Amino acid sequence: MRPLDILRFGLMSLGSNRVRTLLMLLAMSIGVAAVVLLTGIGNGARLYIVDQFASLGTNLVIIIPGRAETASNTPATLVGETPRDLTLEDAQALSRSELVARVAPLNIGELHAVRQGRERQVPVLGSTTSFLDIHHLEIALGTFLPEEDWDIARPVCVIGPKVHQELFGRESALGELIRLGGYRCRVIGILGSEGRSLGFDTQELVIVPVAFAQMLYNTSGLFRILVEGKDPETLPRLKKHITETIAKRHHGEEDVTIITQDSVLATFDKILKTLTLTVAGIAAISLVVAGILIMNVMLMSVAQRTAEIGLCKALGATQGKIMTMLVSEALLLSAIGGVMGLMLGFAGAFGIAQVYPELKTMPPVWAVAAAMTTALGTGFIFSLLPARRAARLDPIRALAGH
Amino acid sequence: MIELRDISRTFTVGGQEVRAMDHVSLAIGAGEYLSIMGPSGSGKSTLLNIIGLLDTPNSGTYMLEGRDVTSLDDKQLAATRSKKIGFIFQFFHLIARLTAEENIELPLMLAGVAARERHERSAPLIDSFGLSNRQHHKPDELSGGQRQRVAIARAVINRPAVLLADEPTGNLDRSSGAEIIDLLERLNAEGQTLVVVTHDPEIGNRARRRIRVVDGRLAADSGG
Ligand SMILES: Nc1ncnc2c1ncn2[C@@H]1O[C@H](COP(=O)(O)OP(=O)(O)O)[C@@H](O)[C@H]1O
Numbered sequence: 001m002r003p004l005d006i007l008r009f010g011l012m013s014l015g016s017n018r019v020r021t022l023l024m025l026l027a028m029s030i031g032v033a034a035v036v037l038l039t040g041i042g043n044g045a046r047l048y049i050v051d052q053f054a055s056l057g058t059n060l061v062i063i064i065p066g067r068a069e070t071a072s073n074t075p076a077t078l079v080g081e082t083p084r085d086l087t088l089e090d091a092q093a094l095s096r097s098e099l100v101a102r103v104a105p106l107n108i109g110e111l112h113a114v115r116q117g118r119e120r121q122v123p124v125l126g127s128t129t130s131f132l133d134i135h136h137l138e139i140a141l142g143t144f145l146p147e148e149d150w151d152i153a154r155p156v157c158v159i160g161p162k163v164h165q166e167l168f169g170r171e172s173a174l175g176e177l178i179r180l181g182g183y184r185c186r187v188i189g190i191l192g193s194e195g196r197s198l199g200f201d202t203q204e205l206v207i208v209p210v211a212f213a214q215m216l217y218n219t220s221g222l223f224r225i226l227v228e229g230k231d232p233e234t235l236p237r238l239k240k241h242i243t244e245t246i247a248k249r250h251h252g253e254e255d256v257t258i259i260t261q262d263s264v265l266a267t268f269d270k271i272l273k274t275l276t277l278t279v280a281g282i283a284a285i286s287l288v289v290a291g292i293l294i295m296n297v298m299l300m301s302v303a304q305r306t307a308e309i310g311l312c313k314a315l316g317a318t319q320g321k322i323m324t325m326l327v328s329e330a331l332l333l334s335a336i337g338g339v340m341g342l343m344l345g346f347a348g349a350f351g352i353a354q355v356y357p358e359l360k361t362m363p364p365v366w367a368v369a370a371a372m373t374t375a376l377g378t379g380f381i382f383s384l385l386p387a388r389r390a391a392r393l394d395p396i397r398a399l400a401g402h
Numbered sequence: 403m404i405e406l407r408d409i410s411r412t413f414t415v416g417g418q419e420v421r422a423m424d425h426v427s428l429a430i431g432a433g434e435y436l437s438i439m440g441p442s443g444s445g446k447s448t449l450l451n452i453i454g455l456l457d458t459p460n461s462g463t464y465m466l467e468g469r470d471v472t473s474l475d476d477k478q479l480a481a482t483r484s485k486k487i488g489f490i491f492q493f494f495h496l497i498a499r500l501t502a503e504e505n506i507e508l509p510l511m512l513a514g515v516a517a518r519e520r521h522e523r524s525a526p527l528i529d530s531f532g533l534s535n536r537q538h539h540k541p542d543e544l545s546g547g548q549r550q551r552v553a554i555a556r557a558v559i560n561r562p563a564v565l566l567a568d569e570p571t572g573n574l575d576r577s578s579g580a581e582i583i584d585l586l587e588r589l590n591a592e593g594q595t596l597v598v599v600t601h602d603p604e605i606g607n608r609a610r611r612r613i614r615v616v617d618g619r620l621a622a623d624s625g626g
């Protein structure tokens with residue numbers, strides 16, 4: 001039998017029972033659409049996060065006090081010592097390298113911000129001038145932290161627009177005083193309303209000089225140090241330089257953890273990819289359900305078409321030919337259902353992209369391929385049993401069952 | 403051309419053995435016109451099915467055109483059915499969603515013949531069987547006689563060695579039945595070997611050679 005004839009014969013037989021065919025198409029297309037749509041959403045979420053990180057610049061290195069992985073093995077922890085703090089001096093020492101573009105020491109805490117009876121709990125972040133550029137923040141009004149010695153605890157602050165609105169309403173805040181955790185400090189700038197960075201909503205942030213923050217939190221340590229390399233190429237050298245510099249300053253102990261954007265990004269990427277795969281896998285189960293439906297309906301169809309199958313055998317069709325005809329019919333069904341599902345899935349992805357423009361819900365190519373392969377695969381596998389049953393029919397009995 | 407030697411066929415129904423064919427030997431020459439008659443349940447259809455390779459005997463040998471076809475594998479069986487056997491059934495067995503023309507061409511389609519050649523071979527049959535104005539109709543738009551003519555055209559499109567008909571008029575009124583027999587006899591006159599199973603003596607007696615089957619045995623053979 002010629003491929004074109006098999007196709008035509010299959011289409012005709014699908015067309016002869018419309019309700020049955022439509023039902024199977026529906027099941028198949030919903031399965032494929034689910035795979036495509038869910039992977040699209042997962043992938044969109046991944047791209048969104050990757051994008052967020054990439055906007056920080058890939059040559060950023062974050063130094064955290066304490067050694068993450070091998071902490072329990074160092075002699076210091078064995079005798080019960082806590083890791084040495086990172087200090088402003090450490091940060092200053094790091095900034096004296098030709099590999100480094102900028103350094104921003106960082107302290108973070110929550111404090112009460114009070115002004116004329118209005119009060120609000122805000123995250124207060126202590127840093128230096130370079131923080132503005134490292135985090136791509138914008139100043140809407142006034143100035144950012146002054147460029148001066150890091151250990152000057154000047155009582156000034158830059159506030160986010162939301163903090164401004166809540167403490168001052170519509171009044172101007174520039175030059176006004178607010179109380180932060182018992183200290184008075186002057187507002188010198190208002191942040192732009194742009195965005196979010198590294199988990200902070202900059203809209204409700206208060207930024208103060210790092211030395212002032214240390215005073216507010218009564219500490220000499222730092223939460224972390226951000227180092228921006230001059231060139232992403234020299235990042236490995238920069239990491240080595242940082243490790244050595246800190247070790248030298250900490251009596252030979254390598255008691256810090258160095259995180260690069262790349263490694264954080266890679267971790268997130270991996271997590272989200274796994275998540276997407278899992279979701280796609282769950283959706284693929286619906287395809288298998290569709291496959292089982294196809295099997296049942298094919299069995300019914302074989303029972304209904306017993307006489308026809310017997311006739312084909314009597315007219316000289318081999319068992320292989322009968323199987324080919326029936327399996328092709330199932331594959332045809334899967335293919336049509338699959339294409340319908342793709343259209344449905346892409347339409348859904350497009351719809352979501354309209355509602356959430358920042359989420360690029362484009363289903364990845366591998367998901368489209370996997371959904372189609374699974375659709376065709378289940379169609380194939382689950383049609384084998386009915387097709388075999390048909391192929392083995394005894395033509396006399398098949399023709400007699402009139 | 404057809405030679406059955408000592409053919410037996412038993413069925414087991416509810417633990418009980420039914421001997422549908424009991425040591426039957428029969429030879430049919432090329433171009434013969436043979437009728438098989440006998441009471442209901444005597445084994446006429448079983449004999450025809452064995453000749454038509456739809457059924458396999460439990461014992462005995464079957465030679466078709468000098469070749470032993472008693473136990474063929476699925477592929478050989480299908481190929482022999484396709485090339486050597488033309489079968490006509492009491493209930494026509496046309497495929498409802500196919501047109502008359504497509505039904506006629508079905509054996510060629512199954513054999514992988516190209517559409518153009520299929521058409522070239524079905525066209526003269528459609529013409530000579532008086533189906534010209536009906537070729538694009540579906541079976542349910544055809545009369546019983548027309549349906550059986552489509553079925554006969556389908557049976558002979560591959561120029562089979564033998565044309566087998568099991569009660570071809572059993573589902574038709576008298577006049578269409580007579581038409582069908584006329585058509586079959588016309589084909590026989592052109593050289594087509596023809597075997598007709600019938601319980602209607604009027605039809606059976608028209609055959610040149612008449613066989614009578616009783617209880618799975620040949621009870622009478624008018625010659626050959
Ligand atoms: N598939 C079958 N299974 C069991 N018994 C059968 C089968 N086919 C035929 N028989 C039995 O074999 C005998 C001959 O049947 P058949 O050849 O159909 O007779 P006829 O065509 O002369 O009426 C009957 O007794 C019938 O019941």
Ligand SMILES: [Mg+2]
Binds near residue numbers: 446447448
């Ligand atoms: Mg019978």
